Amino acid sequence: MPTPIEIIEAQAMKLSPAERADLADKLWLSVNSKEEVEAAWDAEIERRIRQLDAGEVECVAWDDVMAELRAKYG
Numbered sequence: 001m002p003t004p005i006e007i008i009e010a011q012a013m014k015l016s017p018a019e020r021a022d023l024a025d026k027l028w029l030s031v032n033s034k035e036e037v038e039a040a041w042d043a044e045i046e047r048r049i050r051q052l053d054a055g056e057v058e059c060v061a062w063d064d065v066m067a068e069l070r071a072k073y074g
Contacts, residue, residue, distance in 0.1 A: 004012070012023060029037065051057045 012020060015023065032040075048057075052059070
């Protein structure tokens with residue numbers, strides 16, 4: 001017999017991608033405050049900017065990324 005979580009997950013997977021994204025946001029905010037989520041994103045953005053400025057990572061054009069993904073996964 002499926003658990004309540006499995007039942008909810010099965011129902012959620014019937015939603016459109018946009019509806020699932022909205023549900024995911026709501027669930028995430030139910031365990032983390034909006035301020036915590038925004039602070040985490042701010043910290044991540046700052047970390048990535050520092051990496052770019054230090055030359056630790058390089059930017060890849062969106063079109064190049066998508067072309068590579070399409071070649072790999074179809």
